[in-house]
Amino acid sequence: MKVNPDAINPIPLFEAYMQVTGVPTLTEEPGPDPQLNGKKLGVINGSSWVSLWSTYFGKHLLPGVKIINVGNEAVQLNFMQAHSRGAEGPPQINIDLFTQYAKDLFDLVQVDALLISCSTMNRAFRQVSQRMAPVGVPVIQIDEAMMEEAVRSEGKILVIATHGPTVQSTQQLLHETAQRLGKTVQFTGATIEDAFHDLGAGRIAEHNQAIADTIRNVQKKEQIDIVVLAQLSMSVFAFSYPDPVAEFGVKVLNSGETGFRHAGVILRAR
Numbered sequence: 001m002k003v004n005p006d007a008i009n010p011i012p013l014f015e016a017y018m019q020v021t022g023v024p025t026l027t028e029e030p031g032p033d034p035q036l037n038g039k040k041l042g043v044i045n046g047s048s049w050v051s052l053w054s055t056y057f058g059k060h061l062l063p064g065v066k067i068i069n070v071g072n073e074a075v076q077l078n079f080m081q082a083h084s085r086g087a088e089g090p091p092q093i094n095i096d097l098f099t100q101y102a103k104d105l106f107d108l109v110q111v112d113a114l115l116i117s118c119s120t121m122n123r124a125f126r127q128v129s130q131r132m133a134p135v136g137v138p139v140i141q142i143d144e145a146m147m148e149e150a151v152r153s154e155g156k157i158l159v160i161a162t163h164g165p166t167v168q169s170t171q172q173l174l175h176e177t178a179q180r181l182g183k184t185v186q187f188t189g190a191t192i193e194d195a196f197h198d199l200g201a202g203r204i205a206e207h208n209q210a211i212a213d214t215i216r217n218v219q220k221k222e223q224i225d226i227v228v229l230a231q232l233s234m235s236v237f238a239f240s241y242p243d244p245v246a247e248f249g250v251k252v253l254n255s256g257e258t259g260f261r262h263a264g265v266i267l268r269a270r
Helices: 010-021 051-061 073-084 092-109 120-135 144-152 166-181 193-200 204-221 232-240 244-248 255-268
Strands: 040-044 066-070 113-116 139-141 156-161 186-191 226-229 251-253
Touching: 010 051, 040 051, 040 092, 051 066, 051 232, 051 255, 066 092, 073 092, 073 120, 092 113, 092 120, 113 120, 113 255, 120 139, 120 166, 139 255, 144 166, 144 226, 144 251, 144 255, 156 166, 156 204, 166 186, 186 204, 193 204, 193 232, 204 232, 204 244, 226 232, 232 255, 244 251, 251 255
Parallel strands: 040 066, 040 113, 113 139, 156 186, 156 226, 226 251
Antiparallel strands: none
16 A cells, blocks of 8 residues: 555654654663663664664663664565565575674674564574674574563464565574474464555554454464564554453563563673
């Protein structure tokens, strides 16, 4: 669906956006946790539009931490093109670019930790980690904590994605996490591309409703013990369903919450 910017009142749009992002400043904005104050988290996004998610969840869950984003649409468009051709995994040029982004963030502002926020690009984690090892900067994959919680639940996992290119990388990470933890894993998957189109058109409530409907439909067919939302963008689901256990009878994990909380653990240890 074509979105018409002229139909949007620009003043409240820009007001809300700037209230979340602010402008770059060298001034520290201290939060309640002295272990986080003054820390800098570099976030490598798979596209520039999702930096709003990184900034929102980062500032909400890690007050006092400076969130520094990088990412562009070309990365996402390139792995979407590769997926449409049937290629396995993201293109190497994307992985190389993420590695360079990581170096740039450290060279420019000496970040204390790096977070890869893109689930499709979790395949870049190894190379980015190797690149940052000499300077001692920890690298976090945003889905890591979410996958560990899901695997440790030892129940059947429902993995929901709204973007086709993400599915393979997410399933690979789930299997790798289970192997690392010495666990077996049972999961079923669902991909709802229509929800991604709703998100792109600004229909957040409809996006969230599509995810809720999918959870309920799968529950009618099989026992589900925990749900994983495969992309950071899907974290807006929590705004409509803040208590998923009451609503669906199971936890519904999103990486906006679990990923940035885990980043806080890493930053406190620095």
